[in-house]
Every structure is written in C-alpha cells, then in structure tokens.
Amino acid sequence: MGDKLFVKIERLRRLYQCTALSVRVQRSEAGGLGLGLSDENEIVEFLNPTNSTSLQIGDQVISVNSVSLVRERLGALLSRRFSHEPALVLLVSRPHQPRKPYSGDVFASLSAQRLDGSNIIEWHSDLWKARPDAVWGAFWTVTLPAATGRVSLALHRSLLLTDPLHGQTVLELDDLKGEDLNTRWHLLRAKGAISSSEIVGEVLLSVRRFASFASVSPRAHLRALENSDEEEELVVTPAQHKTEPLLPVVDLPDPAGD
Known part of the structure; x- marks a missing residue:
C-alpha cells in the first residue's frame, strides 16, 4: 500500500485578488519594524517611517524568512526566532483595490x-x-x-x-x-x-x-x-x-x- x-x-482568508510579494525590511533604531498590526498581522499603521516605503497599509504578513505565521503575532515570532537579525524578508499579500471578497x-x-x-x-x-x-x-x-x-x-x-x-x-x-x-x-x-505572484x-x-x-x-x-x-x-x-x-x-x- x-x-x-x-x-x-x-x-x-482574503478570498479576493492580491499580489504576493517578498519584501526586505530593516529594524528601526529602537529594534522593531515600526509596524502597527492587527491580530491577523495585517498592517494598519506605520509607527515610524523605517519600512513605510517598501510596505503598505493593508499588507498581510504571511511569513518571516520562510517561517509561517499561523496564529502568532509577528512581534512574538521575531522575539522567539529572529531577535538578532537586523534585516528580514517578509512574505506579504497586498490586496488589489477595490477589495471584492x-x-x-x-x-x-x-x-x-x-x-x-x-x-x-x-x-x-x-x-x-x-x-x-x-x-x-x-x-x-x-x-x-x-x-x-x-x-x-x-x-x-x-x-x-x-x-x-x-x-x-x-x-x-x-x-x-x-x-x-x-x-x-x-x-x-x-x-x-499569468503570474505566480497573483493570488485569490x-x-x-x-x-x-x-x-x-x-x-x-x-x-x-x-x-x-x-x-x-x-x-x-x-x-x-x-x-x-x-x-x-x-x-x-x-x-x-x-x-x-x-
């Protein structure tokens, strides 16, 4: 057998058109990424401009350095696995506008x-x-x-x-x-x-x-x-x-x- x-x-989740992106981010001088996040690790605000040019409000963080976020907050994963990493690669989904779930x-x-x-x-x-x-x-x-x-x-x-x-x-x-x-x-x-980065x-x-x-x-x-x-x-x-x-x-x- x-x-x-x-x-x-x-x-x-997110049953609508999005683009999956790998984004390199840097820690701020205070050690964080400068992101205000929802419980689902969706970016709702920028607390400082460190990564505001590479990320957008509404981006959903899916994984960090290929480690998947399931029900864990991004900050908890960073502390547990990547506390000494100055730069990280986030996989995010970026919704097309307007959203049509x-x-x-x-x-x-x-x-x-x-x-x-x-x-x-x-x-x-x-x-x-x-x-x-x-x-x-x-x-x-x-x-x-x-x-x-x-x-x-x-x-x-x-x-x-x-x-x-x-x-x-x-x-x-x-x-x-x-x-x-x-x-x-x-x-x-x-x-x-057409592209593997386009998801639904x-x-x-x-x-x-x-x-x-x-x-x-x-x-x-x-x-x-x-x-x-x-x-x-x-x-x-x-x-x-x-x-x-x-x-x-x-x-x-x-x-x-x-």
Whole structure:
C-alpha cells in the first residue's frame, strides 16, 4: 500500500485578488519594524517611517524568512526566532483595490495527481459558508496511489448551476518528508494565472504524510480486504465539524511596533 496523507483545512482568508510579494525590511533604531498590526498581522499603521516605503497599509504578513505565521503575532515570532537579525524578508499579500471578497458557499477538493498535473483520484468536502473569522475543520486521511507525484487542494464556489474553481494550491510530495504535522498558510492561485505572484486567497492547512495509519485521524474509515489481513481506506468525503469561533489572541508586547 502507498503512503497515507492527512490534510485538514483550518481556515480561509482574503478570498479576493492580491499580489504576493517578498519584501526586505530593516529594524528601526529602537529594534522593531515600526509596524502597527492587527491580530491577523495585517498592517494598519506605520509607527515610524523605517519600512513605510517598501510596505503598505493593508499588507498581510504571511511569513518571516520562510517561517509561517499561523496564529502568532509577528512581534512574538521575531522575539522567539529572529531577535538578532537586523534585516528580514517578509512574505506579504497586498490586496488589489477595490477589495471584492467572496462570502458565499464553497467546497474543497483534494486530488492525487501525476507529476504532469493529471488527476488520478479526487475527494470532495461538503459545502461550507466561507467565513474568514471561523475554523472550517474539514479533513481527509487518504491512501496515495503509487503514481502520485503531487497533491492539489482546490477551492470551488458553489453557485446556482455551476461550481467554478476559485483557486488552488499544490503540495509537492518531496516537500512532505518525515511524519511531522505541518501547519501553515498556502496561497490560492486562479487557474491559468499569468503570474505566480497573483493570488485569490489563502488557506491554512495542516498536513502530515506518513507510512501507516496512526492516531492523527481517529475517525479514519477502514475496511478489511476480502480474503486478506490487509486494510485499506474507504474513499469518503472528509469529516465535517461545527464551525468554531477563533480564539482571541493574547495581547503581548509587540517588538514589531517599536
């Protein structure tokens, strides 16, 4: 049997057109970046002009030196991982104006694909009302076919008669090494996007690749093969969870605002 893959959709945000940019920033004389940030690490003001020419109000900070911000404040990450770095590279998403967020029903599809992008097998979630302020919680635990070269997570809008693709992100299997659970923001890109920097949203995924079934998904569906002691997974839609409110972010001193 092939490797197993656990994928959970934690959250969606910024379901509108943005540009993803890598921006080099400098610390101010006080040691911070001079940024006033929301709980989601969106820039809401500049406290000093140190980085005001390279960043803009409304920029969403996604990662620092390739370390993803999940629910941690930028200042806390800087103190924990980069306290002695005078310069940093931020990955930010910059919204196009005017913002046109999508807030209707959506569903997701997880596809095992060959290296050329052709689908081998696809699994769908149930419908969900897109809410950036809530946890989605749909997940899959699946057996990857032997020919799988990569995995695609696609988000579809559910309209009256059609289900157009909103955006998708690709998980390269070579990047999923070991059996650690990895949670980070992934960029959603529209099909046929001219530039890889043009995105239409962000999805927070928890992903784990492993060699045998473990307790990562206690509700994984198994059945015994006929006349065999081996087990394989039933192909089912992911378990759905009641929408949960986001936990408040503890307001700690923020070195990014110095």
